[in-house]
Amino acid sequence: MQKCLVLALLAFSARLAAVTLDITVTDAEQKPLPYTVIELVNSQYPAAAAPDNAQVIQQGLNFQPFVSVVAQGSLVEFPNLDKTRHHVYSFSKAKTFELRLYAGKPEAPVLFDQPGVVTLGCNIHDNMLAYIYVSASRYTAVTDANGQVHFADLPAAEFQLSLWHPWQQQTPDSQAINLSLGNQQKQINLNIMQQALPKAPKRGFGDY
Structure with missing residues (x-):
């Protein structure tokens, strides 16, 4: 009985420790930047x-x-x-x-x-x-059309936040983020000019 109580308390504590992280990424013109991959790196969470x-x-x-x-x-x-x-x-x-x-x-x-x-x-x-x-890393996501990504139930730990985008001219620097401080919101601006997505060539009706 005592062992079950300890396990239940540990599980409850883990739920309390979980945090959320909301990130918004914008481009060089301060517009929402979709297709940005955000990776939270910590060797304890492969x-x-x-x-x-x-x-x-x-x-x-x-x-x-x-x-x-x-x-x-x-x-x-x-x-x-x-x-x-x-x-x-x-x-x-x-x-x-x-x-x-x-x-x-x-x-x-x-x-x-x-x-x-x-x-x-x-x-x-x-x-x-x-x-x-x-x-x-198990904590990786890509920004949506609004340049946003939401991470839920993250461990309260320190991570290295890395970003990648297919249109970047150089690799943006990663940055440390301490989620032990609780739920967080971050705004990140990247010096990236948005481009048009690849388009299919014009073809006759029904050619696809």
């Missing part, structure tokens, strides 16, 4: 033991989503929803792979077992471009 099973689809001669975040060790599928075939590849250091010309769904997903940024392309359609951010 990527979750149960990795993601994610998808990057091909539709309308484009990859969707433009930026994905997956945990290290995740399996990612690349279903082709277009009528035409695609040839998906990456020469990135974090993952080099090739899915030769195919339609529908490849037989097996691709394992992303090394952290880093993976740039995706199609060997048939030069306009197709997307990114997969493979994170070694």
Whole structure:
């Protein structure tokens, strides 16, 4: 009985210690900056033991989503929803792979077992471009259309906050953040000029 009480108190204390973090990222013109990957790094909290099973689809001669975040060790599928075939590849250091010309769904997903940024392309359609951010931390997310991201139930600990964006000219400096101080809100401005997303070339009706 006493052991159960101790465990219950520990669980209750852990819930009390959990904090939230809200981050808003803006660009050089102070506009909301989507597609910013925010990674909270602490060696005590590596990527979750149960990795993601994610998808990057091909539709309308484009990859969707433009930026994905997956945990290290995740399996990612690349279903082709277009009528035409695609040839998906990456020469990135974090993952080099090739899915030769195919339609529908490849037989097996691709394992992303090394952290880093993976740039995706199609060997048939030069306009197709997307990114997969493979994170070694379980606390990683990408900003939404409003340039915002919300972390819930974070441990009260010190983290190194790192940022990455596909349009950045240089790697922004990471910064320390102490979540032992409780719930926090942060505003981050990056010297980035927003660009148009990759667009599919104009084609005839029903060509996709």
